[in-house]
Amino acid sequence: MDPKPGRGRHPAPGKSVSEQFHTAGRIKDLGKSVQFSWPGVYFEGRFRGTGLGVVLDCAAADYDVQVDGATVATLVAPGDTTHWINGLRDGEHTVRVVKRNETPGDTSTFKGFVAAPGGAVLGKPAPRDRQIEFIGDSITVGYGNVSGTRDCDPEQVRRNTHTDVSHGALTARMLDVDYQINGFSGLGMVRNVAGITPDVTYRTYYDRALLNVDGDVWRNPGTWRPQIVVVNLGANDFSDLTPGEPWTPDSLADAYRTAYGEFLRELRARYGAGTALVAVGFDRNTEYVRQVVEARNAAGDNGVHYWFLDQSGLDFLGCDQHTSAHDDRVIAGRLAPFLNGLPTGWWGGTTARGPGRGPLPPASGPAAGRGAGPVAVPIAAVGAPGAVVGRVPFGTYSEPMTINGVGAATRAGVEGVRNFRDAGGPGALPPGVLYRSGTLHAMSAKGAHELEGLGVRTVIDLRSRPEVTERPDSLHGTAIRCLHVPVFTEQRWPREQMELYPSMAEHSGRAVLAVLRHLRTEDKGPVLVHCASGKDRTGVVIALVQTLFGASEAEVAADFVRSNAELGLPVARPSGPRGHNTLPVAAEHLRRALLWVRSHHGSVPAYLRTQGATEEDLSVLPGRAPAIRPPAAPA
Structure with missing residues (x-):
């Protein structure tokens, strides 16, 4: 058991x-x-x-x-x-x-x-060869970065802060290094946001392992020797002064420069001359940080470096106008090449990029701090070229910008049907057993025979009752049967996509279970799943099925966002009122749906058990039964 x-x-x-x-x-x-x-x-x-x-x-x-x-x-x-x-x-x-x-x-x-x-x-995995420490405030933490909105209450901030996809964590993935994210929201070098808690600052807590225990001190086991330390403190120091604070702009700037210089000297004493210290200029503190770096260089410490956090291309759609997950990817794409170009001896090594390829190229030109766009985050996979056996791969996190073969399955055309494609390929789900599309109401007789020629015998229609009544599927007398499993029974659902996707996840269990039961019975043949456009409801159901069959989040997301290209939808959200059928999808929408399942049930199989799934239903999943075989090609 x-x-x-x-x-x-x-x-x-x-x-x-x-x-x-x-x-x-x-x-x-x-x-x-x-x-x-x-x-x-x-x-x-x-x-x-x-x-x-x-x-x-x-x-x-x-x-x-x-x-x-x-x-x-x-x-x-x-x-x-x-x-x-x-x-x-x-x-x-x-x-x-x-x-x-x-x-x-x-x-x-x-x-x-x-x-x-x-x-x-088994025995513990090997550590990575290199280390980076990130020191900072809410920007370093990833405060509310996956919220999708700037308006958040404290509970929403807590649940939508995702440090594992902060720019520091993503930078570490790109460079294949171990890392610490020592971030504390709201605190500064000498002054905290809006002047709160003037008796403590970030430096009060920096030496601790347990932040809520006064006097606690972290004991370095001797294994933490970072080659790079990135410091991003100052946004809170220079937040707007409030009445009654003792600071003037000049006294605050003087105290900040002094404290920052002392902090850099403490880091140098802690980690030694071989560690590169990177001071980040951001927002109102930019010039003061540059002055601190120049002062340390003038004092003979040439291992202190300045990096400007360019805000161009950032949307600040995190909670309370903080950087979003999109922004974290942009920042990581700019920061990683800069760090890789520092005189640490990293250039020329072997990382997740593959044997002999070395790490990312040294920073130069735009990539040194300006103009580099979003990048996909390379993930080291166990057994993949360039991966070190025994190391644990970082979790997959990628905003697919192009298909590039990831998640792209066998392409087959069906006349009169939009957004039709094979959903197989990711994970252990083979091509030729599960298809996805938009509505079939305009499918031609030729298209129906093309569908039949692919072996499809069952169509699972996810649309509401009013949609089916208004535009019934046109199967043109073929033997294909239609199974109506609506995600929403009536044509009522949340208007905003960030609310829509968790709701769709909550109501998609019956449809996912129906798909599994058809896949488990080989004589039922391949199945087609569709809704109106084949991108929202279909996207969530297919994503849950692909996840069940072991597809990575990046593979699932790549297939999900492919609907934008199939339907000719813009990547950016269009202005003005639009119906859901004309709105593009984004990987972040899907992540919210998957998060709902994990946070409420722990896993997709556990979720399906609440929908009546039996162990026999789940026997089709990888590791539980022989692999699903696609049907033989028609003679």
């Missing part, structure tokens, strides 16, 4: 839990557990078997669980629990647990991994 979520067996007695995992974050090792506070702390392990328990005691923070480089669960304030990931193929796997958000008032506890019956937790 598979283990279930809840309290479970803890790691073997007598052993330190830290023997199970690799981490670069600031932790307090208590033997049977470790405690931590900073955002973005991650734990990487290896195991063998069909399942794994993640043992946590944290009622404040959220966590992503990534297996073999793909996010399989998002745990929202999980409490004291063992969360089980089941149904994996029997073999060796990697696991990464990462703290998504910022909870400086709470201590989080990680108690390690527990293997499912018949499996084992």
